[in-house]
Amino acid sequence: MSSVLLRPTADAARALAHRVIGDLGNRWLHTAAVAARAAQLAAVVPAEDREILVASAWLHDIGYGELARVTGFHPLDGARLLDHHGWPARISRLVANHSGACFVAAVHGLEAEMAAYPDEASATSDALTYADQTVGSRGEPLGIDARIADMLHRHGPGSPNAAVAHLRTPHIRAIADRVRTRLGAAL
Ligand SMILES: [Fe+2]
Numbered sequence: 650m651s652s653v654l655l656r657p658t659a660d661a662a663r664a665l666a667h668r669v670i671g672d673l674g675n676r677w678l679h680t681a682a683v684a685a686r687a688a689q690l691a692a693v694v695p696a697e698d699r700e701i702l703v704a705s706a707w708l709h710d711i712g713y714g715e716l717a718r719v720t721g722f723h724p725l726d727g728a729r730l731l732d733h734h735g736w737p738a739r740i741s742r743l744v745a746n747h748s749g750a751c752f753v754a755a756v757h758g759l760e761a762e763m764a765a766y767p768d769e770a771s772a773t774s775d776a777l778t779y780a781d782q783t784v785g786s787r788g789e790p791l792g793i794d795a796r797i798a799d800m801l802h803r804h805g806p807g808s809p810n811a812a813v814a815h816l817r818t819p820h821i822r823a824i825a826d827r828v829r830t831r832l833g834a835a836l
Contacts, residue, residue, distance in 0.1 A: 658700060658704060659684070659700055659703040659704050659707060661704070662703070662704035662705070662707035662708050662740075663684065663707045665707075665708065665711065665734070666680055666707045666708055666710075666711055668716075669711045669714035669715075669716050669717060669730070670710060670711055670713055670714040673713060673714070675786055675787045675788070676710060676713055676786075678787055678788035679710065679784060679785070679786055679787065679788050680706075680707060680709070680710050681788060682784045682788035682789070682790075683706045683709065683710075683780045683781050683784045684703055684706040684707045684780075686706070686779075686780040686783060686784050687702050687703045687705070687706035687776065687777065687780040688703050688706075690702065690776040690779065690780060690828070690832075692831075692832065692835035693772055693775075693776055693828055693831035693832055693835055694772050694773045694776050695772070695773070698772075698773040701739065701740065701743070701773060702773050702776055702777060702780075704740060705740055705743040705744060705747075705773075705777050706777060706780055706781075708727065708731060708736075708740060708744050709724075709727065709743075709744050709747045709748075709777060709781060710723060710727065711727045711730060711731075711744075712724055712725065712726035712727030712728070712730065712744070713727075714730075716730065717729070717730040720757070720759060720762070721757075722750075722753070722754060722757050722759055724744060724745050724746065724747060724748075724750035724753075724754070725745055725750075725754065725759055725762055725763060725766075727744045727745070728741040728742070728744045728745035728766050729741075731744060739769070741766060742766045742767060742768070742769060743769070743773070743774055743777055745763060745766035745768075746766060746768040746769075746774060747774075747777050747778055747781055748778045748781045748782060748817075748821065749778070749813075749816075749817040749820045749821055750763075751763060751768060752813040752816045752817040752820065753809050753810055753813055753817065755813065756809035756812050756813055757809055772827075772831060775824045775827050775828050775831075776828060778821060778824045779824060779825055779828040782796050782797070782821055782824075782825065783796065783825075784796075785799060786799065786800075786803065793821065793822060793825045797814075797818055797821065801814060
């Protein structure tokens with residue numbers, strides 16, 4: 650697999666994602682729906698970031714794929730796979746930090762590894778997280794609160810996600826508030 654890109658494209662991102670997680674059933678349905686959701690959020694990111702947003706959405710969960718799996722922490726494993734294949738650093742950073750990954754990384758003891766991927770904390774990173782957090786695990790549309798509750802149910806009360814829910818949940822809600830404000834302003 651070789652994909653050195655000067656400029657990310659959604660088509661190339663979709664192709665790589667399909668190669669890595671296309672056989673993962675619900676994970677693939679979720680990914681495709683997050684990419685579609687990201688495309689709907691074009692109005693809340695700078696025009697030059699729209700392709701980056703959709704490409705990042707296709708790639709955000711590739712760390713779940715067998716080809717990517719090293720640490721078992723999917724945002725980091727996905728970012729490293731992208732680095733390995735020469736994708737732009739910005740895409741790797743967006744993938745590494747989607748949906749409050751930094752909080753969960755701390756529970757895994759992966760802060761040092763994550764330091765290679767600083768969070769840009771931008772309208773574009775907000776939109777990626779918002780897209781991920783408004784699509785359920787089988788690709789269905791879901792509200793933020795239902796999505797968080799479903800995630801905690803699936804991962805279980807003893808999971809790293811549950812251990813940092815008191816930090817990650819308000820972080821995701823704040824992102825959702827910012828995106829909704831931007832969507833309102835874009836109307
Ligand atoms: Fe996701």
